[in-house]
Amino acid sequence: MKSVLVFLSVVATAFGYNILCIQSVPSKSHYHLMKGIVDPLLKAGHQITFVSTFPEAKPVKNLKYIDISHIQMLTQNVDMIDRAKQGMSVVREFARNISRDAIGTPAVKEALMKEKFDAVVTEWFFSDVDSGYAAVQQVPWILLSGMTMHPHMENLVDTVRSVPMVPAIKNDSPIPMNFWSRLVNTFAFIYMSTGSFLDYSLVKSDYETYFTPIAKARGVTLPSYEEALYNVSILFVNSHPSFAPAQGLPPNVIEIGGYHISEEIPPLPKELQDLLDSSPQGVVYFSMGSVLKSSLLPEKTRQDLIKLFGELPYTVLWKFEEKLEGLPKNVHIRPWMPQSSILAHKNLKVFITHGGLLSTLETLRFGVPIIAIPVFGDQPSNAQKCVRGGHALRVDFTPDMGAPLKAALLEMLSNDRYYKRAKYLSQLFVDRPVNTTHLIQHYVRHAIETNGAHHLRSKALLYSWYELWMLDQVAFLLVILYTIYRVFKKIVGCFKRDKSIKTGKEKRH
Template sequence: MAKGKVMVFKKNEIKQCTESVDGLEMDSMLQIVAVLLVVGVGCLVSGELRPLEQPYNILVLMPVSMRSHRHVIQPIAEALALRGHQVVTLTKAPSLTSHPNLTELVVDISLHEEDINFFHMRRHPVTSFFELSRNLTWHARNIYNDSTVRELYLMRKDFHLIITDAYFHDALYPFLHELPFILVSTLGGNPQQSAAVGNIWHPAYTPTVIWDFPRPYTLPVKVFSFLAHVFTPIVWNWILKHPVQREISRQFPHLPPLAEIERNQSLCFLNTQVGLDVPIPLLPTQVPVGGIHLRPAKSLSQELRRWVEGAGSGVVYVSLGSMTRGSHMPRHYRSLFVQVFARLQQRVVWKFEEDVPEASENVLVRRWLPQQDLLGHPNVRGFLSHGGLLSLQEAVYHATPLLAIPVVGDHTRGAAHVHNNGLGRWLTWEELTVDTLLEALQDLINNTRYREEIERVSVRVRDEPQTARDAAVFWSEYVVRHRGAPHLRSPGAQLTWPEFLLLDVAGVLGAVAAVLTFLALNTARTLSLTSPKLKME
């Protein structure tokens, strides 16, 4: 656990950026007006966003977010900055973005990503879950000791809107109290998040955070889904949320419960896409912005272009995501991959964070690769992936079939989506052999039905009335314009579970039925006793 701090700003810059909307110098004001005119004309032509009425101060909190989560939230911050708003981000790692409206505050006070071993988590899920709880508790205990975080907290009311990650950021909820805020569900649809705003998912057809199955669900699957929907939030709250709640209550004794703060969210941005994800009813406070990080492919570097375009039989791209490091892959799996790749007719481009001297001549290994540019190249025939949501979205957008081998967590749901919808193949690590992996890759490349299906889905996800960036900008501004937009919130968010399940109503009706039954039985008994006397008379 890192205990230091790296700052890429001067402290007084925090105050300066929040005051800039009200106290701009004339030159700066003229520049912003010019930018806004350009943006406004463009929006009028496209018909997607109306001209900006006024710039807002917006705070984006993601000091715990992993790289893949930041890839969803950072585009929102960038879109708001490009729109003309003053945006301050609190993050654990600087981005590559440079914009005068965007100020990045970097704090190194959370778990380093290079220390996270997904293969270890796969082998030891229970101990890893408790380890995550300890890390989040440590973070809650120490984050407000950081001078940058503390100063930003004291200035939180200078911001018109706060945006933060819906996952693992409970310790930042004191920032949100009594202010308009938006949560970003970076892992897509989440039954726990949905329940917090009053929209309960039905377990007979909706996926869980981790699992999904072919539809219609069979009876055993419905039983499993029901149990998963019920017990997952119980375990999640007990192991992850309650320890953080204790720490925050100690530091902020007058703060309401974190769950109550979460229920008061103005909106939640969902990393879901209408043409890709399972159709699920949404509330007005649940806005899909899935694929906000997607973009058309750019030209490859000279080295990559020669390698990819020089492959007569095409290329297979291999990446297990931004968080699965090559040094963490067990040696026997690495050896298995090398053997399989050597037997392919295609060339292989492999993202792997170590040198692989034993790799065959048809394999190009690099520590980092431009994934979307590779997936968008017409000579890339297949994508061996871990099944992460962003990789799935990118593969669909660029119409490249997948072979998903999930490592941990929501990867399994992504792999199931690939399999259930004919977008490619799904293997587990336990069933991997040279023959099974080779057969799956050859089937992925040679069977045209996978590419045909993913091309159909790619057309669907691109056919939308508004881009995800424009949707994020519009609804962010909407929340500010309407003072947190409380009129959008469902009254169901305030119901207790007994009230939601109508147990109180069932109790009243049961009591009435019991009284009526008692009266009926008592009347019948009375009549039965009096009828013989009437006959005798």
Template sequence: MNLYVLFVSALFAFNSIDCLNILAVMPHMGKSHQLVFEPLFKKLVENGHSLTLITRYPQKKPVPNWTDINISNVEYNSTEIVTFDSLTGTRLDRYLCSKLLASFAYITCEEGLSHPNYLNFLKTDQHFDLVLIETFNTNCFMGVAKKFKVPIIGIHSGEWMPWLHGMFSRTNNPSYVSDHFLGHSDSMSFLERVENTIFFFINQFVYDMFLARQGKQLSKDITGVDLEEDMMKNISLLLINTHFTLNSKLPLSPNSIEIGGIHVINQPINPLPKDLKKFIEEAKHGVIYMSLGSTIRGDSLPEEKKRAFLNAFSRLKQRVVWKWEGEMTGKTPNVLIYRWTPQRDVLCHPNVKAYIGHSGILGVMEAVDCSKPILLLPLFGDQFTNAINIQRNGGGIMLHWNSTNEDAIYDTLQKLLSPKFEKSAKDLSSRFKDRPLAPMETALYWIHYVSRHKGAPFMKTAAVDMPFYQHYLLDVIGFLLVIFLTSFYVIYKSTKCTLKLLCKRPHQKIKKS
């Protein structure tokens, strides 16, 4: 009976939702950003909605009700674009991350906005019911939202960017919310809070003066669309790929919805390629999987570091699958190099025991979903924050890149392969998946909610439109300080005069000798 009621309720809910014509905008050159939301896009079209996607990565096979607007430059490689010689391995990488994102944003905007397919799309007379737009490092594609004048939902594939807080909920109190790039925990020392507070202001300044201003200028110069100052604040809702069991714990506003793990939780696991399956299943003591992601070229790894990993792997009983481009010299017999692997399918194989990764949010969530402990090697961006959060929650151990050597790698892997860490990884995975509603269903519900309620402007907090000094009560603090100091001064002068009168004695003249 209960199943029947649920079925009828679900059928009624589906029939009560009009089929929407949705425009999605995923312009960033990092393919992993789109991979997070492709399952959501596919679920939307499966449910009868139509989707038009502005992308650098069109579908290889046609998908019903799905249209791609391809803005890619076929001569430009959008994956594996960062090499190790561009990273110092020091704190300087964290400080310069905003600059790196600004350069990525310029390429994204200049190439994407000027692409003939995009310009032709802007000239078409189409109707959309909703816009899903990536909120990462630029506002330059907000012209589509201005053109179609429909509710906008932001989608973000990783941790909160420093400037996103001001657009949605203003929850980034630097006393306990670590800057996106610095990688502090939520329990910071005094000096860490000083550094965190300084970067809070610096990153907001960088966004306002460079990223946002650059995006508006490029939009106006290339497409002729003039973006207003507060265009990003017109976004009704943010669907963000985070979850409090893994990421920063924030007091979120109603229009900030966590859907962390939408690309992995309840998604199917596919069979492995035959050679990879054979290598993994014939490993008597299990397998360790290593990948430094789709953005960094693994084969640019310095020879010293490569040798440290190979020497550490040679001391293990386990086999190792290593994502690597090209040939590898000095490879040990227990190592298999693989150009591209179906990463989640590998991680969820029962004979895979641990994961070595760069702490990108996609790989981290895949490993947690598959209950695998992680050796965390953060290199840039949000990876430092991801790594410290996973370590704090018992999902792995972080190694700083400059201190990574053969013994450190081997000793850390021995800890991760222990029964204690195996249980800890399973416990974290259980907490990550334990929700009232799966992330896919959560995202679908709120997309329909925003559409039903015409953008749901009532979900926004007043803090979003407050000036900086009002939100942080600087005017109130200043006013109270003036009142306090004035009162203190009046009391001081009154007390001084009173005491002077009380203590006054008859004045005696002193004769001069």
């Protein structure tokens, strides 16, 4: 038997495993999140089936795409500038539609029915329906959190411990939090938990509706939704203690912040390389990411920014998706920018960014100070963390943001403390005993070879919530104390009656 296991281990090492990776959020940044997992697994020799909203045409050895690019249509009516349309109910509905469209894609269903995978990797995005992919395959589920650790993720792999200690995503309080900040945190947790509770039956219905037929086609019994939901083998978190607060995590939660950044920085296109090399006075880089396009900025805001950038004694690179006429000589626009390579250049002075987590982690990797203009999601929280970290300034996203942005630029470019702080945090960020590529390869393989890495999981999942809060013990102690009280009271009552009887007898005599 032992020789058979050794043989199977050698075969697995030589030929790799067959792994399904699901990327369903129609955003380039989310594509890069999952590609950052796919690339190390390909490098380790595994066979990858990559379900993606942005499939690439270039063939890659051991990589097969399943095209779900039609999901990009869901973003057509999404206005990322209108904050009134960014509530949690809207986000959850958007996430549910994404999950349903991905699971309902014929090619995805066919792969789940006909192929046998050794593990499934999905990204959590405000929906737990994706727990069904691993459940229907009956293989380890590797979950990716594109955000820092938050209570919902804690709840899936452990018990929620962070509420009294770590500010929630939209809570910008410093640590340690004062009483009112902790109260805000508690109410935020209750609000989010209530939303999840109210959505539970709907998500469970989706899970059963979409995955039950696939399970029948495979000839397996679909686990209950709750069983599937809490069956996370490994949780990869896109975070690092140099950015997010350190907190206690079970061994199957692995922080891999910045893993999407290539270890070997790609060279710049010659035109950009020459431009940055010939700018010893310094370079300012401005990008609002892949979701919010700079071309959607109001005309007045555009003109204010053009005027501001033209007055700077620096070269300005601006990710802008359309042609602009009459630009100052020092301002250069491109619809796409090789961001990591630009941030790695020695002449870059400052990065003006929307504060997305990927961009933020890239600035930590290369030691670049930032001016954050957050718009939605976790961007305000990311921006505030960086401001508190001492390597950033924050400007509110408004049509009149030109003037405060100018003030922030003048402050940052005239005060080298932001630059020095960014370089210090970069040292913390890169100083790791093991690189993220090795971590990803190790823990995915480990989850497969141990059939789910159960030995790494928190035992808190084996207990009910009232047991974790020790309420059953409190109730038991209260019953014991109450029983003692009643017995003691009865004994005292008996003594009192005996005493009154004796006193009565003495009076009669």
